[in-house]
Amino acid sequence: MNNFIFNTPTKVYFGKDSEKNLGKLIKEYGFKKVLFHYGKNSIKKIGLYDFVIKELNDNEIDFIELGGVEANPKLSLVEQGVALAKKEQIDFILAVGGGSVIDSAKSIAKGYYTDESPWLFNTGERKAEKSLPVGVILTIAAAGSEMSNSCVITNDYLNDKRGFSSELNRPLFAICNPEFTYSVSKYQTACGIVDIMMHTLERVLSYDNGYNPLTDNLAFGLIKAVLETGKTAYMNPTDYDARATLMWASSLSHNGLTACGRDYIMPVHQMEHALSGIYDSISHGAGLAILWPSWAAKAASINPLPFAKLGYYSFGISKNMSIEDASKTAIQMMKNYFKEIGMPTTLTEVNVTKESLEEIANLYTFNRTRTIDDIFLLDYDSCLEILNDCYE
Amino acid sequence: MNNFIFNTPTKVYFGKDSEKNLGKLIKEYGFKKVLFHYGKNSIKKIGLYDFVIKELNDNEIDFIELGGVEANPKLSLVEQGVALAKKEQIDFILAVGGGSVIDSAKSIAKGYYTDESPWLFNTGERKAEKSLPVGVILTIAAAGSEMSNSCVITNDYLNDKRGFSSELNRPLFAICNPEFTYSVSKYQTACGIVDIMMHTLERVLSYDNGYNPLTDNLAFGLIKAVLETGKTAYMNPTDYDARATLMWASSLSHNGLTACGRDYIMPVHQMEHALSGIYDSISHGAGLAILWPSWAAKAASINPLPFAKLGYYSFGISKNMSIEDASKTAIQMMKNYFKEIGMPTTLTEVNVTKESLEEIANLYTFNRTRTIDDIFLLDYDSCLEILNDCYE
Numbered sequence: 001m002n003n004f005i006f007n008t009p010t011k012v013y014f015g016k017d018s019e020k021n022l023g024k025l026i027k028e029y030g031f032k033k034v035l036f037h038y039g040k041n042s043i044k045k046i047g048l049y050d051f052v053i054k055e056l057n058d059n060e061i062d063f064i065e066l067g068g069v070e071a072n073p074k075l076s077l078v079e080q081g082v083a084l085a086k087k088e089q090i091d092f093i094l095a096v097g098g099g100s101v102i103d104s105a106k107s108i109a110k111g112y113y114t115d116e117s118p119w120l121f122n123t124g125e126r127k128a129e130k131s132l133p134v135g136v137i138l139t140i141a142a143a144g145s146e147m148s149n150s151c152v153i154t155n156d157y158l159n160d161k162r163g164f165s166s167e168l169n170r171p172l173f174a175i176c177n178p179e180f181t182y183s184v185s186k187y188q189t190a191c192g193i194v195d196i197m198m199h200t201l202e203r204v205l206s207y208d209n210g211y212n213p214l215t216d217n218l219a220f221g222l223i224k225a226v227l228e229t230g231k232t233a234y235m236n237p238t239d240y241d242a243r244a245t246l247m248w249a250s251s252l253s254h255n256g257l258t259a260c261g262r263d264y265i266m267p268v269h270q271m272e273h274a275l276s277g278i279y280d281s282i283s284h285g286a287g288l289a290i291l292w293p294s295w296a297a298k299a300a301s302i303n304p305l306p307f308a309k310l311g312y313y314s315f316g317i318s319k320n321m322s323i324e325d326a327s328k329t330a331i332q333m334m335k336n337y338f339k340e341i342g343m344p345t346t347l348t349e350v351n352v353t354k355e356s357l358e359e360i361a362n363l364y365t366f367n368r369t370r371t372i373d374d375i376f377l378l379d380y381d382s383c384l385e386i387l388n389d390c391y392e
Numbered sequence: 393m394n395n396f397i398f399n400t401p402t403k404v405y406f407g408k409d410s411e412k413n414l415g416k417l418i419k420e421y422g423f424k425k426v427l428f429h430y431g432k433n434s435i436k437k438i439g440l441y442d443f444v445i446k447e448l449n450d451n452e453i454d455f456i457e458l459g460g461v462e463a464n465p466k467l468s469l470v471e472q473g474v475a476l477a478k479k480e481q482i483d484f485i486l487a488v489g490g491g492s493v494i495d496s497a498k499s500i501a502k503g504y505y506t507d508e509s510p511w512l513f514n515t516g517e518r519k520a521e522k523s524l525p526v527g528v529i530l531t532i533a534a535a536g537s538e539m540s541n542s543c544v545i546t547n548d549y550l551n552d553k554r555g556f557s558s559e560l561n562r563p564l565f566a567i568c569n570p571e572f573t574y575s576v577s578k579y580q581t582a583c584g585i586v587d588i589m590m591h592t593l594e595r596v597l598s599y600d601n602g603y604n605p606l607t608d609n610l611a612f613g614l615i616k617a618v619l620e621t622g623k624t625a626y627m628n629p630t631d632y633d634a635r636a637t638l639m640w641a642s643s644l645s646h647n648g649l650t651a652c653g654r655d656y657i658m659p660v661h662q663m664e665h666a667l668s669g670i671y672d673s674i675s676h677g678a679g680l681a682i683l684w685p686s687w688a689a690k691a692a693s694i695n696p697l698p699f700a701k702l703g704y705y706s707f708g709i710s711k712n713m714s715i716e717d718a719s720k721t722a723i724q725m726m727k728n729y730f731k732e733i734g735m736p737t738t739l740t741e742v743n744v745t746k747e748s749l750e751e752i753a754n755l756y757t758f759n760r761t762r763t764i765d766d767i768f769l770l771d772y773d774s775c776l777e778i779l780n781d782c783y784e
Contacts, residue, residue, distance in 0.1 A: 001570075001636040003407025008400050014652070015395025178393075211633045214617035214641055221609030228605055241603045244393040248652060249606055257649075260406070260640060 001212050001261035008255050010147045011173045014248060016240075018177045019051060019137055022094075023059030025173060026135070031092035034063035035085050037105045039070070039097045043139060046183050052096055052137070064088050069097065072280055073104040074156040075119050082111035082118065085132070093134045095171075099143020099152075099195075099284075105134045106151040106169045122153050122162040131168040137175045140184050141246040142192030142285065144199055144254025146174035154277060160363065161277030163269075174251065178243035186234055189246075190341040191285025193230040196250045197223050198288045202266040203259035205299065205306045207374045212261050219258040220313035222249055227314060227337060234341045267372045268295050271383060274364035275352070282350050289343035290350065293335040294389035298382070299375040300327040307331060347390040357387040393604050393653035400647050402539045403565045406640065408632075410569045411443060411529055414486075415451030417565060418527070423484035426455035427477050429497045431462070431489045435531060438575050444488055444529070456480050461489065464546040464553060464672055465496040467511050474503035474510065477524070485526045487563075491535020491544075491587075491676075497526045498543040498561045514545050514554040523560040529567045532576050533638040534584030534677065536591055536646025538566035546669060552755065553669030555661075566643065570635035578626055581638075582733040583677025585622040588642045589615050589726075590680045594658040595651035597691065597698045599766045604653050611650040612705035614641055619706060619729060626733045659764045660687050663775060666756035667744070674742050681735035682742065685727040686781035690774070691767040692719040699723060739782040749779040 013021050026034065036052060043049045056063050066081050085093070085108055095105035109132035111118035120126040136146045145151075149170050152163035184192070204219040226249050232242035252258065272287040279287075300307040304327035311317035311330030321329065338345050352360075361383040365371065371379040378386075405413050418426065428444060435441045448455050458473050477485070477500055487497035501524035503510035512518040528538045537543075541562050544555035576584070596611040618641050624634035644650065664679040671679075692699040696719035703709035703722030713721065730737050744752075753775040757763065763771040770778075 001407070001633050001640075003410065004404075006404040006406065009403075011401075012396075012398040014398065015393070018395065212637075213620055214614060214637045214644075217613030217617050218610055218644075221613040222606060225606035225609050241393050244653065245604075245606045248393075252606075252610075261636065 001210060002208070002263055004260050006256055006260055007167055007170070008147060008257075010171045010255070012147070012176060012251065013173065014176045015244070016177060016179060018175045019048070021175060022052070022137070023055045023061065026061055026092065027059055029092070029133070029172070031133075032062065033088060033090045033092070034061055035081065035088070035090040035093045035108070036063050036065045037069065037081065037093055037095050037101060037108070038067045039101050040068065042183070043096055046139070046180060048096060048137065048139065048180060052094070064090065069101045069104045071100050071283065072154040072161060072276060073100040073107075074154055075117070076156050078104055078107040078111060078118055078153060081108035085112050091132065093132055094137070095134055096137040096139065098138070098140035099145040102134070102136055102143070102145040102171070103151045103153060106131075106145070107153050109134050110168065119153065119155055121166070122151070122155070122164045124164065128166045128168050133172040135173045136171045138247065139180045140188065140192055141181055141243070141250040142195045144196065144250045146171055146176065147251040147255035149256075150254065152273065159277060161273040163273065176247050176251070178240060178247045181243050181247060182238045184237070186237070187342060188283070189234055189237065190343050191283040192250065193226060193234070193246065193341060194285035194289045194338060194343055196246060196253050197226050198268065198292065199253040200258040201292070201310070202268055203262065203264045205296070205310065206262055206264040208263040209303065209305060210262065215258065215260050215262055216309060216313070220309060222253060222258060223310070223314040225249060230341060265372055265374045267374045267378045268292050270372060271295070271364050271378070271386070274360050277363055278356065278360055279350065279352060286344050286350065289338040289345055290347055290390050291386065293331055293345060294386045296331045296334070297389070298386060300331060303375050310334075346392050347387065348392065354388070354391070357384055360387060393602060394600070394655055396652050398648060398652055399559055399562070400539060402563045402647070404539070404568060404643065405565065406568045407636070408569060408571060410567050411440070413567060414444070414529070415447045415453065418453055418484065419451055421484070421525070421564070424454065425480060425482045425484070426453055427473065427480070427482040427485045427500070428455050428457045429461065429473065429485055429487050429493060429500070430459045431493050432460065434575070435488055438531070438572060440488060440529065440531065440572060444486070456482065461493045461496045463492050463675065464668060465492040465499075466546055466548040467509070468548050470496055470499040470503060470510055470545060473500035477504050483524065485524055486529070487526055488529040488531065490530070490532035491537040494526070494528055494535070494537035494563070495543045495545060498523075498537070499545050501526050502560065511545065511547055513558070514543070514547070514556045516556065520558045520560050525564040527565045528563045530639065531572045532580065532584055533573055533635070533642040534587045536588065536642045538563055538568065539643040539647035541648075542646065544665065551669060553665040555665065568639050568643070570632060570639045573635050573639060574630045576629070578629070579734060580675070581626055581629065582735050583675040584642065585618060585626070585638065585733060586677035586681045586730060586735055588638065588645045589618050590660065590684065591645040592650040593684070593702070594660055595654065595656045597688070597702065598654060598656040600655040601695070601697060602654065607650065607652050607654055608701060608705070612701060614645060614650060615702070615706040617641060622733060657764055657766045659766045659770045660684050662764060663687070663756050663770075663778070666752050669755055670748065670752055671742065671744060678736050678742065681730040681737055682739055682782050683778065685723055685737060686778045688723045688726070689781070690778060692723060695767050702726075738784050739779065740784065746780070746783070749776055752779060
């Protein structure tokens with residue numbers, strides 16, 4: 001087991017009516033002026049927008065609003081947010097929405113303390129030293145940004161999408177009421193399910209094969225629970241326990257728990273950022289569902305053991321099956337699962353032509369300047385090979 | 393899934409050489425005067441005492457010492473600590489040791505802010521409102537106090553042992569180097585293994601049977617990893633990965649993770665506090681190993697399902713076995729496991745005579761004023777029944 005630091009300071013208020021803690025919490029922390037940050041109409045449709053406004057007013061908390069966050073949150077809106085936050089001297093950002101809203105808030109929170117572009121944190125040219133506190137009311141189980149140290153932004157000037165990690169990115173608190181996810185569409189529910197699983201899969205299916213039964217059991221046990229409840233939530237969107245399991249799994253899958261003592265790189269996420277960075281219409285989860293099976297097939301041909309464990313522990317494949325067969329079966333079962341919840345598993349389905357694959361591989365490799373050495377070396381050529389395998 | 397609050401602010405530095413963060417950490421937090429709190433000779437034997445002294449001196453950190461914490465940490469030493477802390481105006485307590493030292497530090501940290509006895513927090517007569525920060529260097533995998541909200545103290549004036557929970561009890565940071573546990577005796581290693589498993593078992597084997605596959609999988613997966621690595625560490629005390637797994641499991645088993653969304657009471661812990669409150673020579677883990685099988689047999693006769701899940705998930709019992717049979721088999725397998733790691737499983741082995749059982753039942757029920765309504769009503773009579781069942 002490798003050394004690690006475990007840091008999950010985000011206080012989670014989970015369950016029905018948990019949003020009723022909002023005013024009390026903000027007052028207890030003593031914040032003076034709040035930036036209420038959100039997306040488009042979804043929080044209005046479920047009444048959450050009105051609730052937040054009333055809660056802030058009832059508690060006499062001064063605030064300003066900035067809505068309009070899109071999927072693959074854009075740098076241009078972040079810049080607006082930073083300017084607004086500075087002008088209004090806000091001291092706390094309330095992100096109400098899913099991963100895109102939370103990541104946008106995290107970026108504004110860092111940008112507040114610099115005169116440069118917050119994009120420089122995403123490129124790695126600058127290291128974040130300070131952040132405004134961010135609180136969350138979560139409305140979709142997917143990205144895990146509500147507890148994670150990650151912040152992914154799309155630079156809409158450069159058509160580039162990049163994430164950066166910093167302990168300063170972890171929210172102060174997260175209010176998670178599964179009922180707020182009842183109205184998430186079947187498609188977006190499925191995208192969330194893939195994203196949740198992938199955060200753990202990309203941690204546990206790593207080049208690092210060190211003996212680590214505790215982290216293995218937690219990781220594969222989480223995936224097993226998501227497989228089970230994901231299908232339920234997909235079929236019956238108002239099943240509370242299924243929605244609750246997905247919501248809690250989203251947080252645990254990306255807060256660090258499922259990789260304690262194990263090194264990992266998340267190569268498929270990096271490829272997917274390139275894919276949806278160019279094709280804005282491709283949801284992150286859908287992109288992962290397309291790329292993962294091809295990546296996994298290549299990785300398992302080199303090191304089948306972690307994929308076999310996925311089969312034994314998460315899918316319940318008999319341990320009598322050989323490691324090699326179990327690894328192939330697990331990958332096929334995962335691909336089948338993606339299909340069953342309506343996810344695309346080929347680039348054909350999302351209208352990505354073979355002509356554009358080089359552009360994606362270029363973006364992934366930052367114009368052939370980056371490679372990722374994981375189970376296999378993921379460079380320009382092997383990225384292109386995997387992309388080409390995503391057709392049937 | 394029930395509502396819950398998840399709060400694990402303790403920052404964990406885990407692994408080899410992690411203690412080298414100590415001086416830097418204390419300086420980053422800006423503490424001015426440290427109370428270095430520890431037990432008896434064990435930290436001196438492993439060189440940790442000398443390391444801490446040198447580290448504090450090298451970093452020019454002002455400190456005073458208070459050693460002498462015993463197993464089942466005593467109120468009288470806590471009172472000494474409070475007086476010393478007040479006199480020396482300390483602003484941080486460094487607990488170097490296991491659960492007893494950490495709990496003693498937690499109690500001093502609360503006592504610092506009151507003129508009354510800190511015992512009143514344990515009896516529930518007072519609610520803790522403020523605490524000095526506590527940092528930990530952990531030397532035994534067992535109590536989980538390094539991340540927990542729990543503080544168990546023995547009142548050596550009244551011969552009474554009680555715990556109390558408060559979010560203020562969670563340490564600021566925990567430094568966990570598994571190598572420090574290499575020298576823990578086989579017996580104490582086994583006591584720790586029982587304690588770790590019991591923290592999760594008492595959460596998951598609860599009256600609350602709500603559908604909660606994520607928490608189930610995490611809980612039973614943790615126990616499975618402890619069963620596997622516990623025996624390894626017991627046989628080979630310097631097996632790093634086994635020691636590391638136990639150490640990390642000790643933290644996760646008692647920080648709240650394995651009960652998210654599930655209500656629980658921990659009745660066996662309450663009985664054990666009475667047992668070792670009277671018989672100071674009985675280690676907490678040994679007391680749990682004695683009491684649990686009898687409690688579990690009675691509980692499983694009323695509700696076998698959670699015990700069957702323990703069998704299916706943690707022990708790998710075939711799902712073809714009926715719930716009732718699997719529950720009985722799991723309890724027997726756990727009892728056998730306790731024996732294999734040298735734990736007593738009867739009161740005979742620890743020289744508790746039947747004549748003293750009423751005294752234990754009296755202490756457990758606070759003289760017949762308390763009952764615990766869990767899977768069954770644990771009152772004076774049923775406590776006595778379970779104690780009587782702990783003979784063979």
